[in-house]
Amino acid sequence: MFNVSRLELARKRRRYTAKSLADQAGISPVTLSRVVNGQQIADERTLDALVRALRFPREFFYLDDFDPVDADAASFRSLTAITAREREAALAAGSLAFEMADWVGERYNLPSAELLDLSYERDPAAAARAMRQFWSIGERPIGNMVKLLETKGVRVFSLAENTKNVDAFSCWRNGEPYVFLNTFKTTERSRFDAAHELAHLVLHKHGGPQQGRQAELEAQLFASSFLMPEDDVRASIPIVGGLQHIIRAKARWGVSASALAYRLHKLNILTDWQYRTFVIQINRDFGKTEPEGLPPERSAVWQTVLTDLWKQGVSRNQIANALRLPHDEVENLLFGLTGETKPIPRIAGKNRLRAVE
Amino acid sequence: MIPVRVYAEDWEIDSRLVPFGVTRAELLEITRAVVAARSDAVADDPASAEGLFAYIYGTRWVRRVFRAKGWIRHRHENIESVRHPDRPLQIVYQSVDLASSNIHTPLAVSGKGSGADRIIDEGQGCLFVDEKSATSPFDPINSGVWFFCVSVNGDDVRAELSLPAGVSGGNFNGFIERIFIIRDGEWAGIHVTESGGLDPTEFEPVVSRKKN
Numbered sequence: 001m002f003n004v005s006r007l008e009l010a011r012k013r014r015r016y017t018a019k020s021l022a023d024q025a026g027i028s029p030v031t032l033s034r035v036v037n038g039q040q041i042a043d044e045r046t047l048d049a050l051v052r053a054l055r056f057p058r059e060f061f062y063l064d065d066f067d068p069v070d071a072d073a074a075s076f077r078s079l080t081a082i083t084a085r086e087r088e089a090a091l092a093a094g095s096l097a098f099e100m101a102d103w104v105g106e107r108y109n110l111p112s113a114e115l116l117d118l119s120y121e122r123d124p125a126a127a128a129r130a131m132r133q134f135w136s137i138g139e140r141p142i143g144n145m146v147k148l149l150e151t152k153g154v155r156v157f158s159l160a161e162n163t164k165n166v167d168a169f170s171c172w173r174n175g176e177p178y179v180f181l182n183t184f185k186t187t188e189r190s191r192f193d194a195a196h197e198l199a200h201l202v203l204h205k206h207g208g209p210q211q212g213r214q215a216e217l218e219a220q221l222f223a224s225s226f227l228m229p230e231d232d233v234r235a236s237i238p239i240v241g242g243l244q245h246i247i248r249a250k251a252r253w254g255v256s257a258s259a260l261a262y263r264l265h266k267l268n269i270l271t272d273w274q275y276r277t278f279v280i281q282i283n284r285d286f287g288k289t290e291p292e293g294l295p296p297e298r299s300a301v302w303q304t305v306l307t308d309l310w311k312q313g314v315s316r317n318q319i320a321n322a323l324r325l326p327h328d329e330v331e332n333l334l335f336g337l338t339g340e341t342k343p344i345p346r347i348a349g350k351n352r353l354r355a356v357e
Numbered sequence: 358m359i360p361v362r363v364y365a366e367d368w369e370i371d372s373r374l375v376p377f378g379v380t381r382a383e384l385l386e387i388t389r390a391v392v393a394a395r396s397d398a399v400a401d402d403p404a405s406a407e408g409l410f411a412y413i414y415g416t417r418w419v420r421r422v423f424r425a426k427g428w429i430r431h432r433h434e435n436i437e438s439v440r441h442p443d444r445p446l447q448i449v450y451q452s453v454d455l456a457s458s459n460i461h462t463p464l465a466v467s468g469k470g471s472g473a474d475r476i477i478d479e480g481q482g483c484l485f486v487d488e489k490s491a492t493s494p495f496d497p498i499n500s501g502v503w504f505f506c507v508s509v510n511g512d513d514v515r516a517e518l519s520l521p522a523g524v525s526g527g528n529f530n531g532f533i534e535r536i537f538i539i540r541d542g543e544w545a546g547i548h549v550t551e552s553g554g555l556d557p558t559e560f561e562p563v564v565s566r567k568k569n
Contacts, residue, residue: 008368103556106567107566107567108564108567109564109565109566109567110562110564110566111562111563111564137558138386138421139389140557140558141387141558142558143558143559143560144558144560146561147561148560149560150560150562151560151561151562151563152560174474194503231389231390231393231394232389232393234393235390235392235393235460252557254557269528300560300561300562300564301562301564302388304564308564308566313412328400330525357562
């Protein structure tokens, strides 16, 4: 039976409004509305048109209800900048990721979640220290944030959203933590996003984005402390000689020059005046690019799983077929984490929507 | 008098540390913590703050590094140390005037009291029960009360792991063995090249295929 909830999921994933989907499918918005509301059973021609417009395999729409990402439990960055359509598209990607995670989980033993519930901790820096101690990292820099999260049982997926407004989001599902990273960002930004989402998972496990700006600030402080532990920063950079010093030093913690300057300022290693000067210099000299940027971080879990499946003769396309997902959606969920595929460009705004056969 | 045995070359330092179950990198971690702790002192603190922080964090990190290997926190005669679970081997943190110098033996910056005198006597005394069974001067000693000595003189930071012969006149009275951990001029290289020192932690998640 045609599952209307999956029609809605695909529509949100493709960033269509109901009207734009109706336009693309060549049906009237009223017809679409009636189909969605269960007032009308769609005929085969209408279904064909919708399936074509959405570019999802027909079988996808005949599966059981999907597991939605609890919008209240998902924490988004850039709360003010993100549009409802971007948010819905990201959440829809989360639901598709759940299905992929379940499929992999049925076939592979993956690390179990080893995260603390630090929702009682009011000091984000203390929480970051506690997390480091729990994982026996001490003061050491973290080589690869994606692998660290995966080792500790976090399921990491890519959000190949070509928009600066969706940085990352995270959520808990059936006791398993999920992190979705926008892999279009620089590695340094992506690492910081990963630490930021870790903060939400451990600090705000029992609360959602309703905690708003305060939760975001806490997550920023946690991420900064987690990636750049105070003692190590102080031992490594007691005095800052200039911007070049910061740019050389940032590689140790795998953070952006801006993030390190911010941390040094918070630790009173940089004065207010020095900090302002460096921020102006960084913006002027580098803009949105990252000087001496790091190579992208890869997922160990996905590489292991995909390599093993490949050895068994199972390609990514076959995985997509098994999941009844479009190939581009599987590629997008893995984009940047395995480093072999190109994401499908996202087209924002109804005036720029076009059907791709 | 037992002559002091100095381990100052890379190859001999690394192999000499094997019985302790630590690496130079881990001992460097302790030194970093000490240097970082000293830099926590601000102008409003008491004049002794740098030394006090160095002692607290040096002791904490000595314990942290060795307890992670199964050693036991130990406290005797007001001396804070960490003790090997099976052997009569202890390690104490010590701030000194100058470590890892071929022409100077380290002196504790705060001096050594009667407690240290007694535990060194007890610890080192058992090494030489009688003349016949005395340890050969060229045999490494893997017991006794060792001191992880760190000196910080501006940018000149050095460290050594050493076995004192005793205490006299309120300070160390010579050493039996000295293992140079951070030698003259090495800290600048470690410190200036920010990526040096502690290696980043690396993780590899374990994934296995489920049995059908």
